Amino acid sequence: MTQPLLIRNIRPMAGDSVDILIENGRIKRIASAIEAPGVQVEDGCGAIAIPGLVEAHTHLDKTLWGMPWHRHEQGKTLGSMIANERSLRRDLDMDPARQSARHVAMTMAKGTTAIRSHVDIDTDHELAMFDGVVATRQRYLDVIDIEIVAFPQSGMMIRPGTEALMDTALANGADVVGGLDPCGIDRDPKGHLDAVFALAEKHGKPIDIHLHEPGEMGAFSLEMILERTESMAMQGRVTVSHAFCLGMPDQARVQGLMEWIARLDVSLATTAPPSRPVPSVAACRDLGIAICAGSDGIRDTWTPYGNGDMLERAMLVGLRNNFRADEEVGWALETCTTQGARVMGLDGYGLIEGGSADLVLIDGLGLSDIVALRPERRLVVSKGRIVARNGVVETEYQPA
Amino acid sequence: MTQPLLIRNIRPMAGDSVDILIENGRIKRIASAIEAPGVQVEDGCGAIAIPGLVEAHTHLDKTLWGMPWHRHEQGKTLGSMIANERSLRRDLDMDPARQSARHVAMTMAKGTTAIRSHVDIDTDHELAMFDGVVATRQRYLDVIDIEIVAFPQSGMMIRPGTEALMDTALANGADVVGGLDPCGIDRDPKGHLDAVFALAEKHGKPIDIHLHEPGEMGAFSLEMILERTESMAMQGRVTVSHAFCLGMPDQARVQGLMEWIARLDVSLATTAPPSRPVPSVAACRDLGIAICAGSDGIRDTWTPYGNGDMLERAMLVGLRNNFRADEEVGWALETCTTQGARVMGLDGYGLIEGGSADLVLIDGLGLSDIVALRPERRLVVSKGRIVARNGVVETEYQPA
Known part of the structure; x- marks a missing residue:
């Protein structure tokens, strides 16, 4: 079981800005201005989101x-x-x-x-x-x-x-x-x-x-x-x-x-x-x-x-x-x-409601832009858990 | 005329650590522990130096x-x-x-x-x-x-x-x-x-x-x-x-x-x-x-x-x-x-005494390493002037 997570203001596939609510490792909801009291919030700052x-x-x-x-x-x-x-x-x-x-x-x-x-x-x-x-x-x-x-x-x-x-x-x-x-x-x-x-x-x-x-x-x-x-x-x-x-x-x-x-x-x-x-x-x-x-x-x-x-x-x-x-x-x-x-054959792959909560946030002007310039990843979420920020894996995932 | 500059502890072409003294846009001296009282000092922190x-x-x-x-x-x-x-x-x-x-x-x-x-x-x-x-x-x-x-x-x-x-x-x-x-x-x-x-x-x-x-x-x-x-x-x-x-x-x-x-x-x-x-x-x-x-x-x-x-x-x-x-x-x-x-046909190119003071400092294990990973440039010196630090050009060289 993972803690719920609300990511605000991200642009799936460089589209319009939305919020994404994640629960139990899955994408529970994708919508504007999601209300989820008490849930941990991450500010996506308008970053592009792509699936893992x-x-x-x-x-x-x-x-x-x-x-x-x-x-x-x-x-x-x-x-x-x-x-x-x-x-x-x-x-x-x-x-x-x-x-x-x-x-x-x-x-x-x-x-x-x-x-x-x-x-x-x-x-x-x-x-x-x-x-x-x-x-x-x-x-x-x-x-x-x-x-x-x-x-x-x-x-x-x-x-x-x-x-x-x-x-x-x-x-x-x-x-x-x-x-x-x-x-x-x-x-x-x-x-x-x-x-x-x-x-x-x-x-x-x-x-x-x-x-x-x-x-x-x-x-x-x-x-x-x-x-x-x-x-x-x-x-x-x-x-x-x-x-x-x-x-x-x-x-x-x-x-x-x-x-x-x-x-x-x-x-x-x-x-x-x-x-x-x-x-x-x-x-x-x-x-x-x-x-x-x-x-x-x-x-x-x-x-x-x-x-x-x-x-x-x-x-x-x-x-x-x-x-x-x-x-x-x-x-x-x-x-x-x-x-x-x-x-x-990955189960539930993609930025869709019900899908596996695997996503990457990247600042950029569009998909071609992020491919051409490959900026540092702002946030990486895998199976609903935050695993890396700004190019660095979270402490618990660091290897010897 | 540029101000003299002493860069300490850098490794030309990933070789041994030296200091480099720069005067009037040229490399004046390459040696260990150069003494140059009153001259601006940059710490190279053991970075690799390559020519511009x-x-x-x-x-x-x-x-x-x-x-x-x-x-x-x-x-x-x-x-x-x-x-x-x-x-x-x-x-x-x-x-x-x-x-x-x-x-x-x-x-x-x-x-x-x-x-x-x-x-x-x-x-x-x-x-x-x-x-x-x-x-x-x-x-x-x-x-x-x-x-x-x-x-x-x-x-x-x-x-x-x-x-x-x-x-x-x-x-x-x-x-x-x-x-x-x-x-x-x-x-x-x-x-x-x-x-x-x-x-x-x-x-x-x-x-x-x-x-x-x-x-x-x-x-x-x-x-x-x-x-x-x-x-x-x-x-x-x-x-x-x-x-x-x-x-x-x-x-x-x-x-x-x-x-x-x-x-x-x-x-x-x-x-x-x-x-x-x-x-x-x-x-x-x-x-x-x-x-x-x-x-x-x-x-x-x-x-x-x-x-x-x-x-x-x-x-x-x-x-x-x-x-x-x-x-x-x-x-x-x-x-x-x-x-x-x-x-x-560049004049005085290369990390040699008397050469043009164009050099780039990069952290790495060796020349193959910096080519493979391309880390951010720690310092860029061109014609004896510091033009960029950590991937960002100095204010005076920023374009509109």
């Missing part, structure tokens, strides 16, 4: 946030970055519970109220990262939705024993079955995808597969994912992350794949990397395909970049898609809000 | 900064955006002196101490934008280097009369001859480039040409630029901005053009757009080609994005070039510092 930001693709177990600077000298191939990380996990003091809590608090301060996190499972570290993130999920249970994807980052077919560990994680609370580059990394697309879909069937859980493979190799793996989605009746329960292959120049080829994706209600997750081809957000919109966004890893052994700000991700989605018109920038913001909620 | 950021490609006459929100609904072709802007300049209250001053102050607050600005010259508005930016340059003469490029944004060959206006601007204080898409916009590559190079010869001024043209069309225009650079002995005095054609997939074709560019000491300017192909910063480095960076237009009729932060531009250059290693992120930062200074 959704971080739909990140890696809570990977961040070095709050640790001494790690000098980046790793190579650029996927394989070298994977091996580098697996080895550094032993050399650096990367306690997964502590680090994932730091990551959660940092992104919550910027307005994130739901996270889908891939979590590495491999035969070197077994379930250590999974257990750490589970502890963090438990710690922040009242204020943030965390979905855990059991993620075979180092491969399954090339690393026997991984599949059994994935099975254990899924039995012990992982929400989603992960996968990774069936050709490029695991060198056995049939073996990899059969295993992923079998785990999903066994545990009755959805799938989210990392697919970095470019061009026709990626398209081939994507076809194999879609074939299994169809034959195993997994419509609406499969996400493909990255899907760089859908950014290839052959528009006719891409269109065919996109129509197939739409027919099976498969979702996409993008991190909008400026240096890689990406699926078109506008094309997804045209076809009704859900496309959500994520930060990917934040300041980890792979990359120095990232700050957990999903408004900044919306800007990067906008820039990557050459979105300039206000309407288009709104679509970029949707990848970090409603589209993420759709992919994660 | 260089904004080497922007448009001071275009911004709507500080004006009511402009709803973006323009088309996406270059031609439509150019026509839209020319027409909106009449409908919106875009006073060029006021707006360029706002732009300068906004970017100065983030550590920019030198700007190369293209300024539109066309037959509708003649020299109105040029005159406005000249007024702003005069106003900020003591604290910021502003180079003005006379820029035929609406075309020269397709808009008779423009060339004569360019000629007048160059006679009246424009520093650089601009140009624009000789094929794509001006529909007469020979006419356009002959005119640009003739103006440069007549006024003894360098050249900076916008070249958005993609692929082989851009390569053809680039060849024509290089041919004239060679035949008119303009080596070291020509910049090609954008040069998207150098991001085309045909690596052998690109390599040939890049070697030619290097031989003629032609410079490149990039804005690192995530949605367009770009010249490779690493390849430029390998060949010794100067490549500087810029924001392009900031919150203007073309785009809602931009905030004048050249550390954010360094991040975008890093992301666009897939720079992850600390050394590589340093190259991205160089496009916004030393490379910009090289292209603009």
